[in-house]
Amino acid sequence: MRYIEPHAHMVSRTTADYQAIAQVGCEALCEPAFWAGYDRASPQGFYDYYRQLTESEPARAAKFGIKHFCWLCINPKEAEDPVFAREVMALIPEFIKKPTVLGIGEIGLNKNTKNELTIFEEHLEIAKQYDQAILIHTPHLEDKLKGTRLILDALSNANVDRNRVIIDHVEEHTAPLVLDQGYWAGMTLYPESKCSPARAIDILETFGMENIWMNSACDWGISDPLAVIKCALEMKKRQHSAETVEKVIFDNPKKFLSQCPNFSL
Ligand SMILES: [Zn+2]
Numbered sequence: 154m155r156y157i158e159p160h161a162h163m164v165s166r167t168t169a170d171y172q173a174i175a176q177v178g179c180e181a182l183c184e185p186a187f188w189a190g191y192d193r194a195s196p197q198g199f200y201d202y203y204r205q206l207t208e209s210e211p212a213r214a215a216k217f218g219i220k221h222f223c224w225l226c227i228n229p230k231e232a233e234d235p236v237f238a239r240e241v242m243a244l245i246p247e248f249i250k251k252p253t254v255l256g257i258g259e260i261g262l263n264k265n266t267k268n269e270l271t272i273f274e275e276h277l278e279i280a281k282q283y284d285q286a287i288l289i290h291t292p293h294l295e296d297k298l299k300g301t302r303l304i305l306d307a308l309s310n311a312n313v314d315r316n317r318v319i320i321d322h323v324e325e326h327t328a329p330l331v332l333d334q335g336y337w338a339g340m341t342l343y344p345e346s347k348c349s350p351a352r353a354i355d356i357l358e359t360f361g362m363e364n365i366w367m368n369s370a371c372d373w374g375i376s377d378p379l380a381v382i383k384c385a386l387e388m389k390k391r392q393h394s395a396e397t398v399e400k401v402i403f404d405n406p407k408k409f410l411s412q413c414p415n416f417s418l
Contacts, residue, residue, distance in 0.1 A: 156381055156402035158182040159410070160259075160288075160321060160339060160368035163210050163221070164202070165190060170371070170378045175217035177382045180403075181418055182214060183410065185224040185259035185288050190373035192231055196240040199227065203244060207251040222416060224258035224288050225249060232263075232272040242272075242279065249283055255413040256280065258288025259321060262300040265292060270303060277311040286317040286413050288339075291327065301327045305334060317412050321368070324348065328360050337409050341370040342380035350384035354391060362397060366406045 155178045163171070163184055174182070184206055193199055206223040214221035225248055227241040248254060257280040262269050280287050292300035301320070308318060320331045321339035331338045338360075340353045348356070353367055369380035377383070381402055388398045410416040 154178045154382065154385055154398070154402065155180050156385065157366075157406040157410070158368060158378075158381055159366050159406040160185060160341065160370045161378065162187055162370070162372035163214070164205055165373035166371060166378060168213065168216075171214055171217045171219060174378055174382075175219055177379060179219055179382075181220040181222065181410075181416075183222045183224065183255060183406075184210060185290075186226050187228045187259055187290070187372070188230040196237070196244065199241045200244055203248045207248055207253060211253050220253075220418065222253045222255045222410070222413075224255050226257050226260045226276055227272065228259065229261050229263040229269045229273065229290065233266060233268050235268055235271060238268075238272045239275070242275065245279060246283070249285065252415055254415055255410065256286035256288065256317075257283075258286075259290040260287070261290035261304060261321075262292050262296070263290075265296050265300045265303060270307065273304070274307050274311065277307065277313060281311065281313065286409075287313065287319070289318065289320045291320060291322045293322070297322070297324065298326055301330060305330060305336075308336070309334075319366070319409060322370070323356075325352070325356055325359070328356050328365070332360055332364060337364045337366070340365065340367045342367060342377070342384050343370065343375075344377055344380075345375050350380075350387040353384055354388055354393075357388075357401065362400055362405070364405070364409075365401070366409065367401060 315335035319337035
């Protein structure tokens, strides 16, 4: 099965992971800028991270025939200090010109603080200024519903093109909010928290197969780079047709990502 992994943090993964996903049909992979498992001590740390995202990882992925793309931002977890966050955001214009950058992401909220929201809104302005698509991280567990509502309000105020915004890590209670307002939704398949394959397929069966994608969001923690393909196999077990499975794991991400000028297969 061919598929696109629309959200993975490969800087935290081994080359064997690239090999494994290539073997099961991964054709392209997108890496949003995020927390690297530790707080960076200076904006220079982000400069090097952006170089890794735009130079090293595309080259590493290419060895396995996978196209690697990335999104740029300072993640909400490290955005609590607005002065620091703005110094990092000032690096974005230099990197946004790179040929594999898709847009601004994954921005969003972590603990739903005022500072996080301010920096989120400033990222939306950067996205508008440079005409970029947007990928959004929603908080976990009990913060998710409130955070999603804050994010939807901020997006509405910023008046962005809703077709070019994907709100990730949706669950049963947030997917309809996102989809009903005309945004795209992403589901993250995690072994421990977030969606299991069964939950993800329930969500698809409840809310439909339009404007939604699945990702592994594999990173430094307990996560599975093969999660998307494992979920696709679960869909087949539930008697979904090959066309439906391909729509969710390949056609849908391709449709959203094709709105980014740098995306191609
Ligand atoms: Zn992520």
